[in-house]
Amino acid sequence: MNTPVPVGPVPTPESGVEPGRGRVRFVLARLRLMWRSFRNGWGIFMDSRIGMLSLFTIIAFALMAAAHPILMAFVWDPATYDPVTGYSFDQVEQPAPPSWKHPLGTDPLGRDVLSQLLYSTRSEFVLGITAALVTVGIATFVGAVAAYYGRLLDAFFMRLADLIIALPAISLLIVLSALFHLNLFYLALIIGVLGGFGGTAIILKSQALSIKVKPFIEAARVAGGGHFHIIFVHIIPHLLPLALLYMMFTVTSAIFAEAVLSFLGLLDIRMSWGIMIHTANTGGYLLGGTRYWWLIVPAGASITLLCSAFYLAGRALDEVVNPRLRRRND
Amino acid sequence: MESASNTPETPDTRAAGSNASDGEPLVAVHGLTKLFPVDGGPFRKPSSFIHAVDDVSFQLGHGESLGLVGESGCGKTTVGKLLVKLFEPSGGEILFRFTDAPAVSSAEAPWDAAAIRGRLLRSFRRRVQMIFQDPYESMNPRRTIYDIISEPLSVQGMGDVQYRVDRVLEILTLVGLTPAGAFLFRHPHELSGGQRQRVAIARALVIRPSFVVADEPTSMLDVSSRAGVMSLMQNLATEMGVAYLYVTHDLAVARYMCNRIAVMYLGKVVELAETEELLRNPLHPYTKALLSAVPVVDPGRRRLAPDIRGDLATPIDPPSRCRFYERCPAATEHCLNHPHPPMEEKSPGHFVACYEV
Numbered sequence: 001m002n003t004p005v006p007v008g009p010v011p012t013p014e015s016g017v018e019p020g021r022g023r024v025r026f027v028l029a030r031l032r033l034m035w036r037s038f039r040n041g042w043g044i045f046m047d048s049r050i051g052m053l054s055l056f057t058i059i060a061f062a063l064m065a066a067a068h069p070i071l072m073a074f075v076w077d078p079a080t081y082d083p084v085t086g087y088s089f090d091q092v093e094q095p096a097p098p099s100w101k102h103p104l105g106t107d108p109l110g111r112d113v114l115s116q117l118l119y120s121t122r123s124e125f126v127l128g129i130t131a132a133l134v135t136v137g138i139a140t141f142v143g144a145v146a147a148y149y150g151r152l153l154d155a156f157f158m159r160l161a162d163l164i165i166a167l168p169a170i171s172l173l174i175v176l177s178a179l180f181h182l183n184l185f186y187l188a189l190i191i192g193v194l195g196g197f198g199g200t201a202i203i204l205k206s207q208a209l210s211i212k213v214k215p216f217i218e219a220a221r222v223a224g225g226g227h228f229h230i231i232f233v234h235i236i237p238h239l240l241p242l243a244l245l246y247m248m249f250t251v252t253s254a255i256f257a258e259a260v261l262s263f264l265g266l267l268d269i270r271m272s273w274g275i276m277i278h279t280a281n282t283g284g285y286l287l288g289g290t291r292y293w294w295l296i297v298p299a300g301a302s303i304t305l306l307c308s309a310f311y312l313a314g315r316a317l318d319e320v321v322n323p324r325l326r327r328r329n330d
Numbered sequence: 331m332e333s334a335s336n337t338p339e340t341p342d343t344r345a346a347g348s349n350a351s352d353g354e355p356l357v358a359v360h361g362l363t364k365l366f367p368v369d370g371g372p373f374r375k376p377s378s379f380i381h382a383v384d385d386v387s388f389q390l391g392h393g394e395s396l397g398l399v400g401e402s403g404c405g406k407t408t409v410g411k412l413l414v415k416l417f418e419p420s421g422g423e424i425l426f427r428f429t430d431a432p433a434v435s436s437a438e439a440p441w442d443a444a445a446i447r448g449r450l451l452r453s454f455r456r457r458v459q460m461i462f463q464d465p466y467e468s469m470n471p472r473r474t475i476y477d478i479i480s481e482p483l484s485v486q487g488m489g490d491v492q493y494r495v496d497r498v499l500e501i502l503t504l505v506g507l508t509p510a511g512a513f514l515f516r517h518p519h520e521l522s523g524g525q526r527q528r529v530a531i532a533r534a535l536v537i538r539p540s541f542v543v544a545d546e547p548t549s550m551l552d553v554s555s556r557a558g559v560m561s562l563m564q565n566l567a568t569e570m571g572v573a574y575l576y577v578t579h580d581l582a583v584a585r586y587m588c589n590r591i592a593v594m595y596l597g598k599v600v601e602l603a604e605t606e607e608l609l610r611n612p613l614h615p616y617t618k619a620l621l622s623a624v625p626v627v628d629p630g631r632r633r634l635a636p637d638i639r640g641d642l643a644t645p646i647d648p649p650s651r652c653r654f655y656e657r658c659p660a661a662t663e664h665c666l667n668h669p670h671p672p673m674e675e676k677s678p679g680h681f682v683a684c685y686e687v
Contacts, residue, residue: 026491029515033474215468222414223482223533224455237472 041320051316057309061121061302068118081112083119083271088112095285098294105294107276108283117298120272124306127188127258128251134192135200135250136243142197143204144235147212148227157201164198169253170260177266184269187261191254200246204239211238241321248314252307259303273299354427355389356541356573357413358440362386363421364408368646378647382408384597385422387673392429392540395567395574397584397605399620400594403642406577407463409594410543413575414460415443415451428457428540452486459534461544465526465551469518475502475529476514482537501532505562524555528562535566543575548583560586581624585609590679593617596645596653598670603680613682615658652685660686 045051072078080086087110088094088102094110096102104113146154176182176190211217212235220230261267262274265282269275280286280295364383367376382405390396398406411417413424424443446454459482462468469478479501480494489497495514502510505528518526527547534542547563548556564587567574576587584591585605592602593616601614612618619638637659650669655661664685665671673681 026495033515215462215464216470218411218416219460219462219468219533220470220481220485221416222455222458222460223485224452225481225485229485234470 044320045316048316048319050312051319054309054312054316057305058313061306061309062125064118065121065125068115068122071115071118076112076115081115083111083116086111086115095283095292095295104298107279107295108285109279113276113294113298116271116276117273117302120276120299121302121306123184123269123272124255124258124302127184128254128310130185130188131191131195131254132247132250134189135195136247138193138196139200139204139246140236140239140243142201143206144208144231144239146201146205147208148231148235154205157197158205161198161202164194165202169194170257173257173261174264174266177261181268182261182266184258184267187258187267188254191257192250195250195253200250203246204242207239207242208235211235241317245314245317245321248310248317251310252314255303255307255310273303354440356392356394356427357390357575358425358427359389359409359413359422360387360425361422362409362412362419362424364405364412364417365420380645381405381597381648382645383412383419385670386594386597386599387422388592388599388602390541390573390575393567393571393573394590395576395588397576397578397588397591398594399578399581399584399591401579401642403645404594405597405645406579406594407545410460410545410575410577413443413541414458414543415446415454416460419444426454426458426541455482456486456537457540459537459539459542461527461530461534461542461547463546463549465523465530466518468530469526471518474515474517475521478518478529479533479536482533486537488537497536498532501536504535504566505529505532506558507532522555523551524559527551527555527559531559531563531566535570535572538570539572541573541575543577545577546579549578549580556583563587581609581620593620596643596648598653598683599673599681600654600683601681602673607677607680611680613676613680613687614654614684615660615686616654652683660684662686 045055072081078086080088088096088106089110090101091106091110094106095108096106098105102112102114104117107113107116142157146157172194173182173187173190177187180186182190217230217234220234225233258267258269258272259274259277262269262272263278263281265275265278267274276299277286277296280292285292285295362383363381363385365379366382368378368380369376384405386405386409388396398409400406408417412419425440426443427440441450441454473481476495476498479498483489483494483497488494498514499510502508502513507513507525507528513521513529518529521529527550531547534544544563548559551559560583563574566572574587576584578584578587581591588605590603591605591608592599593608593614594600595616601608601612601617603611608617609621612621615638638657639659640657643653643656651667652658652661652665652670655665658665662685668685671683671685673683674687676682676687
């Protein structure tokens with residue numbers, strides 16, 4: 001009855017199985033699989049016109065951000081064009097309207113608006129992406145852990161999330177920036193933490209709950225997998241697509257929050273789109289209507305465009321992640 | 331045992347040592363009970379319970395297969411999950427005697443399921459596996475067939491990658507998925523139902539367990555692939571010396587697969603006997619009704635309607651009398667006024683829980 005089928009070599013720690021070959025073949029096969037699923041998702045994303053449009057917008061802004069250091073190094077004279085300390089001496093009065101030398105004019109302090117705009121783009125990206133990564137990192141972990149362990153841990157994190165949602169975010173940020181010197185990095189961190197322990201955690205937890213009750217989790221337990229294995233191998237990979245989506249939305253809210261705080265003059269930042277509008281406002285030019293449009297429109301339009309581009313890219317990604325939203329074209 | 335000293339424990343080394351005598355049963359279940367609270371919350375004690383499994387006892391020998399038969403909701407799957415420690419029992423005990431296992435305290439002592447924790451739990455998982463009912467939901471759709479089958483090996487740190495690949499290829503061939511190499515990097519959704527259930531069987535057997543709980547492994551398959559999967563499981567059982575607990579609602583499947591059959595009704599085992607004995611000579615009224623419901627391929631034969639009234643009673647806080655009382659054609663005053671009848675051996679190896687037999 002109990003005769004075993006003799007099969008395979010018995011491995012001992014020092015048995016002569018080459019460790020390299022199998023692993024390389026494995027990694028290659030896995031990369032091929034990942035490439036295939038990426039191509040599938042990309043195909044769906046490409047079908048979405050809004051998704052492509054927003055992707056191009058984001059790329060355009062990324063190019064703008066990359067252009068600034070190049071222009072400063074090779075084309076623009078730092079004394080005139082530095083976004084913070086520059087001064088355009090050849091203008092009779094500041095702010096000067098757009099001209100060949102200053103395509104978007106100068107601000108009330110004689111600085112080039114285009115240079116400010118390009119310079120700020122980079123910090124907006126850094127801010128948005130840092131905040132998004134922090135949010136998603138925290139929210140994925142909190143969501144998975146709260147859903148998996150349930151009970152007290154779940155209750156704690158969900159009440160914390162309720163608390164954070166109940167607090168008005170912008171007002172809280174205003175108070176925090178009054179108490180501390182907030183630079184770009186701390187702002188990103190705070191926005192990330194608020195988002196990560198707040199609403200995003202609830203959404204990812206609800207997704208994790210629907211994964212946790214799947215029979216393959218029980219199968220993993222029977223196979224001998226511990227809590228760590230189940231959370232990281234079986235639950236979190238199922239949360240990542242949704243997490244990516246919420247990353248996009250967080251970028252939007254981070255850029256928006258920064259613009260508001262800068263406009264109120266509460267941030268310790270060299271230059272940003274919000275500060276550009278803030279400068280126009282403190283000089284009294286915001287009330288001048290359309291006469292001084294170049295002080296407001298470039299920064300305002302950039303905030304609007306980049307925020308909506310990230311948001312719409314998120315919606316298009318939603319379709320990739322969530323098959324139920326897909327239109328059937330076959 | 332000596333082999334547990336310094337060589338890493340692998341299915342091969344364990345299987346090689348499994349020549350001990352099989353006098354004791356592999357699994358012995360005594361008075362197993364599982365209650366699920368119906369109400370209650372974090373601050374309130376639950377007042378009523380679903381008696382999913384209520385005072386169930388049976389034994390299962392090495393290499394034997396026992397069928398657990400009953401209608402939906404009678405607690406048969408719960409018994410299976412208790413045996414693989416997916417649930418903790420509310421009462422009773424489960425004892426395992428693995429011929430090959432390093433002894434817990436003394437060489438003769440069985441493993442008490444309630445005491446299996448930590449390192450022992452890992453050892454336990456190497457010997458007891460489960461095949462799940464639903465081959466669609468019981469596999470992580472994001473993982474490849476290789477990931478799924480090698481999971482028991484990899485989470486237990488058995489062998490290196492090359493070793494695991496060899497094992498997976500070998501078990502894939504054994505369960506009839508050939509060429510095995512072509513399946514390694516497929517995803518579950520690329521396979522048919524029958525193929526997936528073969529993968530599920532491969533996952534349970536890749537670690538060479540002594541005992542497998544099979545939870546209706548063929549119920550989600552269409553009839554054409556059912557027979558193939560059943561004979562595969564039987565072949566593997568005899569080849570590897572695996573003992574099965576076969577949870578099913580299908581008497582025909584149980585008859586084909588099992589040495590003995592236990593019939594469950596509302597959390598209680600009501601009859602337990604050798605397969606042929608049970609089918610030829612059913613004693614409990616419920617077993618008789620179950621058997622009379624099996625279709626017979628004979629258009630000329632008139633079948634008597636089973637003499638059973640009503641519907642399945644609720645398992646929530648049932649009265650202490652015989653569970654089958656409301657529906658039983660043979661019920662008497664005695665049944666009403668006495669607790670649920672104990673299991674009695676009517677003929678050798680044939681146990682029935684009924685006062686009127």
